[in-house]
Amino acid sequence: MIVVAMIVVASLIVLAPRPSPPPSALGPPRFVEEAGAAGVAHAYRGEYPYVVGGGVATFDCDEDGRPDLYFAGGEGPAALYRNESPVGGPLRFEAVRSSVTDLTGVTGAYPIDIDGDRLDDVVVLRLGENVILRGLGDCRFEQADETLGLRHEPTWTVAFSAAWESADAALPTLAFGQYLAVDTDLKETSGCEDNILVRPNADGATYDAPLALSPGWCSLSMLFSDWDRSGRRDLRISNDRHYYKGGEEQLWRMAAGVDPVLYTRDDGWARLRIWGMGIASQDLTGDGYPEVFLTSQGDNKLQSLADGARQPTYEDIALRRGVTAHRPYAGDEGLQSTAWHPEFDDVNNDGFMDLYISKGNVGSQSDYAMQDPSDLFIGQADGSFVQGAPAAGITRFEMARGGALVDLDLDGSLDLVQVLREANVALWRNVGAGDPPAAISMGHWIALDLDQPGPNHDAIGAWVDIRLGERTITRERTVGGGHASGELGWMHVGLGMADAAEVRVTWPDGEVGPWLAVGADTFGLIERGTTGVTPWSPGTLRP
Numbered sequence: 001m002i003v004v005a006m007i008v009v010a011s012l013i014v015l016a017p018r019p020s021p022p023p024s025a026l027g028p029p030r031f032v033e034e035a036g037a038a039g040v041a042h043a044y045r046g047e048y049p050y051v052v053g054g055g056v057a058t059f060d061c062d063e064d065g066r067p068d069l070y071f072a073g074g075e076g077p078a079a080l081y082r083n084e085s086p087v088g089g090p091l092r093f094e095a096v097r098s099s100v101t102d103l104t105g106v107t108g109a110y111p112i113d114i115d116g117d118r119l120d121d122v123v124v125l126r127l128g129e130n131v132i133l134r135g136l137g138d139c140r141f142e143q144a145d146e147t148l149g150l151r152h153e154p155t156w157t158v159a160f161s162a163a164w165e166s167a168d169a170a171l172p173t174l175a176f177g178q179y180l181a182v183d184t185d186l187k188e189t190s191g192c193e194d195n196i197l198v199r200p201n202a203d204g205a206t207y208d209a210p211l212a213l214s215p216g217w218c219s220l221s222m223l224f225s226d227w228d229r230s231g232r233r234d235l236r237i238s239n240d241r242h243y244y245k246g247g248e249e250q251l252w253r254m255a256a257g258v259d260p261v262l263y264t265r266d267d268g269w270a271r272l273r274i275w276g277m278g279i280a281s282q283d284l285t286g287d288g289y290p291e292v293f294l295t296s297q298g299d300n301k302l303q304s305l306a307d308g309a310r311q312p313t314y315e316d317i318a319l320r321r322g323v324t325a326h327r328p329y330a331g332d333e334g335l336q337s338t339a340w341h342p343e344f345d346d347v348n349n350d351g352f353m354d355l356y357i358s359k360g361n362v363g364s365q366s367d368y369a370m371q372d373p374s375d376l377f378i379g380q381a382d383g384s385f386v387q388g389a390p391a392a393g394i395t396r397f398e399m400a401r402g403g404a405l406v407d408l409d410l411d412g413s414l415d416l417v418q419v420l421r422e423a424n425v426a427l428w429r430n431v432g433a434g435d436p437p438a439a440i441s442m443g444h445w446i447a448l449d450l451d452q453p454g455p456n457h458d459a460i461g462a463w464v465d466i467r468l469g470e471r472t473i474t475r476e477r478t479v480g481g482g483h484a485s486g487e488l489g490w491m492h493v494g495l496g497m498a499d500a501a502e503v504r505v506t507w508p509d510g511e512v513g514p515w516l517a518v519g520a521d522t523f524g525l526i527e528r529g530t531t532g533v534t535p536w537s538p539g540t541l542r543p
Contacts, residue, residue, distance in 0.1 A: 023350070023351050023352070023381055023468070023471060023496050023497075024350070024381055024496075025350050025352050025378065025379060025380045025381050026348040026349075026350040026378075026442070026443060026496075027348065027378065027388065027391065028347065028348060028376060028378050028388030028389075028391045028392040029347060029348050029392060029413065029430050029431070029432050029442060030391075030392060030393055030430075030431050030432070031392050031393050031394050031415075031416060031428035031429065031430055031431065032393070032428065032429050032431055033394075033426050033427065033428050033429075034089070034090055034091045034427050034428075034429050035091075035424055035425055035426055035427040036424070037090060037091070038085070038090070038091035038092055038093050038427055039081075039092060039093050039094060039095070040069075040081055040093050040095075040424075040425060040427060041424060042071050042073065042079045042081075042424065042425050043073075043076070043420065043421075043422060043423055043424050043425065044071070044072055044073060044074045044401060044402075044419050044420065044421050044422075044425075045073065045074045045075055045076045045421075045422055046074035046075035046076070047363070048363070049127060049156060049179075049180075049188065050074035050075055050107070050127070050421075051362050051363050051421070052107070052158050052179065052220060052240075052277075052362075052401075052484075053072060053074065053106075053107025053108050053125070053158045053401065053402075053483075053484045054072055054074065054107070054108070054340075054401030054402050054419045054420075054421055054483075054484060055072045055107065055108030055109055055110075055125070055341075055401070055402030055419060055482070055483065055484025055485035055486070056069055056070065056071050056072065056109070056402050056403065056404055056417055056419050056425075056485050057069070057070040057109035057110055057111045057122055057485065057486050057487070057488075058070075058111070058404045058406045058417065058486075058487045058488070058489065059111035059120045059122070059487070059488045059489055060120060060488075060489055061080070061082070061120060061135060061138075061139040061141075062082060062137070062138050062139050063119075063137065063541055064083075064541065065410065065490075065523070065536065065538055065540070065541075066083040066084075066085065066408070066409075066410060066538075067083055067406050067407070067408060067487075067489050067490075068080070068081060068082050068083045068139060069081045069083070069093065069417065070101065070109050070111075070122055071109075071419060071425060072106040072107055072108050072109060072125075072402070072419065072484060073103075073104065073106055074105075074106070074107070074421075075104065075105070076104065077102040077103065077104055077106075078101060078102060078103050078104075078106040078109070078124070079095060079101075079102065080095070080096040080097075080098070080101045080102075080139060081093040081094065081095055081096065082094045082095075082096050082139050083408060085408055085409040085410075086409065087409060087410050087411055087538045087539075088409055088411040089408075089409040089411070089429050089431075090409075090429070091408055091409060091415075091427055091429055096139045098140070098141070100133065100140075100141050100142060100143065101133065101141055103124060103126065103131060105126040105127045105128045105186075106124055106125065106126050107125045107126060107127060107156075107157065107158050107484055108124075108125040108157075108158060108159075108160070108402060108483075108484025108485060108486075109122050109123065109124050109125065109484075109485075109486065110122070110123045110125075110160045110161075110162070110479060110480065110485075110486030111123075111479075111486055111487070111488040112162050112172065112458075112460070112479045112486075112488065113135075113457065113458055113488075114132065114134075114144075114148070114162075114171060114172060115134065115144070115148075115171075115455070116170070116454065116455030116456070116457060117135075118457060119134075119135035119136065119137055120135045120488060121133060121134050121135050121141075121144070122135070122141070123160055123162070123174070125157040125158060125159075125160055125176070125484060126157060127155075127156050127157075127182070127186055128154050128155075128186060129152040129153070129154055129155075130152045130155070130157050130176060131143055131145060131152075132144045132145050132148060132150060134147070147206075148171075148205075148206055148207055149201065149205075149206030149207045149208075150198065150207050151209075151210075154182065154184060154186060155176075155178050155182065155193060155196075156178060156179040156180055156181075156182050156186070156188075156193065157176050157177065157178055157179070158177060158179050158219070158220050158221075158483075158484050159175075159176070159177025159178075159195075159219045159220055159221050159222045159237070159238075159480075159484070160174070160175065160176055160177065160222065160479075160480055160486070161175045161177075161222045161223050161224045161235065161478070161479060161480025161481065162174050162175065162224065162460070162479040162480060163224035163233040163254075163460060163461055163478075163479070164455070164456040164460060164461060164508060165199070165233070165254060165255075165256040166256040167454075167456075167508060167509035169200060169256070169455070169456070170200060170204030170205065170455050171200035171204065171205075171207065171455065172200075172456070172460070172479075173197065173198065173199050173200070173224075173254075174197070174198040174207075175195065175196070175197050175198075175213070175222055175224070175235055175480070176195065176196040176197075176198070177195050177219030177220065177221065177222045177237060178192070178193035178194065178195050178196065178216055178218075178219060179192070179193065179218050179219065179220065179240070180192060180193065180218060180243060181193040191243075191244075192215075192216045192217050192218040192219075192239075192243060192244050192247070193216050193218075194212040194213060194214040194215065194216040195212070195213040195214075195216045195219055195222070195237065196210045196211070196212065196213065197210065197211045197212075197213055197235075197260060198210050198211070199211065211259070211260075213235075213237075213252060213260060215247065217237075217239035217240075217241075217244040217247030217248065217250070218239055218240040218242075218243045218244050218247075219237050219238065219239050219240075219276075220238060220239070220240050220276055220277045220278070220483065221237070221238040221276065221277060221278045221279040221295075221480075221481060221482065221483060222235060222236065222237045222238070222279070222480055222481070223235070223236050223279045223281060223478060223480040223481035224254070224461075224478060224479070224480055225281050225290060225476060225478055226461065226463075226476065227251075227281075227289065227290060227292075227305075227309075227312065228289065228305075228309035228312070229288060229289060229309060229463075230309070231509075231510050232253075232254060232255060233254060233461055234251055234252060234253055234254050234263075235251070235252040235254055235260065236249075236250070236251050236252075236279060236292065237249070237250040237251075237252070238274070238276030238277065238278065238279050238294055238295075239276045240275050240276055240277065241273045241274060241275055241276070242275055247273070248271045248272055248273050249271075249272040249273070249274065249276060249294070250262060250263075251263045251269055251312055253267075263312055267311060267312065268307075268310075268311030268312055268313040269311075269312050269313070270313060270314065272301070272314075274294060274296040274299075274301060275296045275297040275298075276294055276295070276296060277295045277296060277339065277340050277341075277483055278294070278295040278339070278340055278341050278342045278481070278482055278483035279292060279293070279294060279295075279342070279480075279481040279482070280292070280293040280342035280343050280344050280355070280481060280482065281293075281344075281476065281478065281481060282344035282353055282475075283474045283475075283476075284302075284304075284321075284344075284353060284383060285304060285383070286471075286472065286474075287305075287308075288474055289305050289308070289309060290476060291303060291304045291317070292314070293318075293323070293342045293344070293355065294342075295339035295340055295341070295342050295357060295483070296339060297336060297337070297338045297339070297368060298326050298336040298337070299318065299324045299326045300318060300323065300324055300325045300326065300339050300342075300357070301316050301318055302316060302317050302318035302321055302323055303315070303316055303317075304316075304317050320384075321383060321384050321385055322377070322384045322385045322386065323355060323357075323377055323385050325337060325339060325357055325359075325375050325377070327369070328359070328369050328371065328372045328373060329373070329375070329387050329389065329390065330371070330373055330390065330395055331369060331370075331371025331372060331373055331397055332369035332370055332371045332372060333369075335367070335368055335369040335370075336367070336368050336369065337359050337368070337369055337372050338359060338360060338361055338362060338365070338368050338369070338372060339357050339358070339359050339375075340357075340358045340359065340360065340400065340401050340402070340483040341356075341357070341358040341400070341401065341402050341403045341482050341483035341484075341485055342355065342356070342357050342358075342482070342483075343355070343356045343403065343404070343405050343482060345405040345414055345492060346379075346414070346443075346445075346492065346493065346494030347376070347378075347392075347405065347413070347414050347416075347430065348378065348442055348443065348494065349412070349413065349442050349443035349444060349445045349494035349495065349496070350379075350443045350494055350496045351443060351468060351471065351473065351494050351495055351496035351498070352378075352379035352380065352381065352494070352496075353379045354376065354377060354378050354379050354385075354388070355375070355376075355377040355379070355385060356374070356375065356376050356377075356403065356405055356416065357374060357375040357377070358374045358400035358401060358402070358403045358418060358419075358483070359372045359373060359374045359375065359400055360372055360374075360398065360399025360400045360401065360420075360421060361399055370397075371397045372397070372399075373389060373394075373395045373396060373397055374389065374394065374396075374400045374403075374418065375387065375389055376388045376389040376392050376394060376416075394416065394428055396426070398420040398421070398422075398423040398426075399420060399421040399422070399423075400418050400419065400420055400421075401419045401420070401421055401483060401484070402419040402482065402483050402484045402485035403416065403417055403418045403419060403482075403483075403485055404416075404417040404485055404487055405417075405492075406487060406489070406492075407447065407490065407492060408427065408429065409429065410523075410538040411430075412445045412447070412521055413430040413431075413432050413442060413445070414430055414492055415427065415428055415429050415430045416428035416430070419485070443494050443495055443496040443497060444494075444495040444496065444497065444498060444499060444520035444521055445492065445493065445494050445495055445520065445521060446466075446492075446493050446495060446501060446503075446518055446519075446520060446521070446522055446523075446524065447490040447491065447492050447493070447522075447523045447524070448464065448490065448491045448493065448503065448518075448523075448524055448525075448526060448533075449489070449490055449491065449523075449524075449525045449526070450462055450464070450477065450491075450505060450525075450526050450528075451525060451526070451527045451528065452507060452508075452527070452528035453528065456508060458477070458488065459477060459505070459507060459508055459528070460477055460478065460479055460508065461476075461477065461478070461508035462476075462477045462505055462506060462507050462508050463475070463476050463477075463505070463506040464476075464477070464491065464503060464504070464505050464506075465503065465504045465505075465506075466493050466495075466501050466502070466503050467501060467502040467503070467504070467515070468495060468496065468498045468501055469498065473493060475491060475493070477491065490523065495520050498520065499519070499520045500517060500518065500519050500520055501517075501518055501520070502515045502516065502517055502518070503515070503516050503518055503526065503533070504516065505526055505528070507528055513526075513528065514531060516531070516532060516533050517533075518533045522535060523535065523536040523537070523538070524536065
């Protein structure tokens with residue numbers, strides 16, 4: 001292990017990245033499904049109302065650097081799995097059973113360190129009362145709602161996001177996305193429930209009474225994001241038009257100490273009505289502002305600011321980028337698709353963003369494809385995407401819901417977690433080049449984590465620039481989005497053929513750090529106020 005650490009340190013001591021060849025896109029890597037062999041036996045179960053939801057939280061509950069998994073269970077119990085995979089696989093997980101975590105009625109989960117004690121907590125979304133699980137270390141938890149002053153009414157919750165609204169906030173602001181209104185017996189009533197915003201009290205240790213975000217239009221995804229790079233994190237909400245009358249997608253203007261206000265036509269916000277199920281955000285054009293991918297039934301949307309950051313007016317670029325993803329590439333190709341969890345990341349490490357979209361019929365809707373495999377779109381050098389799922393080997397026809405692109409075995413390549421309705425979850429290990437003659441090359445990579453003083457020590461709301469010669473990749477650190485699924489941990493970045501990069505952090509309060517050199521194929525921690533990247537090696541406690 002000492003030798004490994006010395007190699008990592010040496011690779012980080014780089015004055016500047018060497019000139020890299022012109023970037024070119026790589027093909028999809030190969031994936032091998034290993035859930036059963038890895039010891040993971042879990043399914044998201046239940047008929048209506050559990051046709052929506054089905055998420056997974058990925059985070060490090062025992063501080064060994066490996067992402068652990070917490071799965072929603074629907075009408076069955078949720079399940080926590082500790083990651084024991086060796087570097088490079090094969091995947092290995094151990095179930096962690098506890099009455100605290102094995103909750104029923106769970107639709108989704110999002111990790112976040114709410115209390116700033118440097119142990120990851122989990123926000124558990126439910127049909128019923130939502131629950132905050134406070135991390136105690138070694139994958140142990142306790143319910144923390146009463147301690148935090150939170151009072152949850154029984155609701156049907158599928159969406160969540162969180163942000164620190166100011167640099168001195170002791171607790172994050174929490175947003176809960178509600179679906180249809182339910183009665184005290186959790187039976188559906190009429191209409192959509194208002195969404196809920198919870199802000200910290202003046203005491204800094206507990207939460208104030210919840211604030212209704214009205215009107216609610218049956219939300220299935222929400223995300224705090226600094227869409228205009230103003231330093232303010234506004235709340236985007238994606239809504240399911242199947243149930244509402246007169247509703248639309250929403251963007252709430254947020255400011256600390258002020259009630260949220262909906263953006264309107266006068267502000268440049270255009271009406272958009274979709275069967276909104278998931279949100280993914282990523283700067284794809286290189287202008288520093290994030291594009292937003294919205295999943296739906298039929299056409300999916302890829303929105304880009306039409307006039308810069310002047311106002312939130314978006315144009316759809318999904319068709320010209322090749323990601324409308326409106327029909328299956330296999331199976332029921334003549335029918336429209338149903339898309340759920342979207343996620344941008346770089347699965348082949350070529351420096352271009354790829355896009356995973358989970359798919360699956362709501363239940364038995366005959367107007368939509370029943371055989372509807374999930375998509376894996378591979379990013380190209382010109383900004384377009386091409387379908388890579390068949391070549392990647394992930395074509396299956398179970399009904400997928402939530403998911404995650406995450407490096408489960410810490411080998412520098414992203415693996416794929418899929419939550420499936422009424423079927424065992426799928427864990428797809430990325431084996432990279434695969435076997436000849438289908439072998440492809442894989443690019444270099446870095447995995448970064450951030451740390452700053454104060455309660456928001458994970459630097460939620462920060463922006464990270466990664467410079468590769470003439471190109472700069474920009475990432476925003478957020479909590480929320482997707483479909484009922486959230487991630488916290490290493491930020492993975494593909495470098496292509498570059499053997500080094502420069503990274504710079506714009507911290508949540510707007511302070512811009514220096515450019516820092518980092519060598520390829522390494523894990524590193526960026527601590528605020530330091531002038532270097534602290535290396536980390538698998539097999540040691542996280543720095």
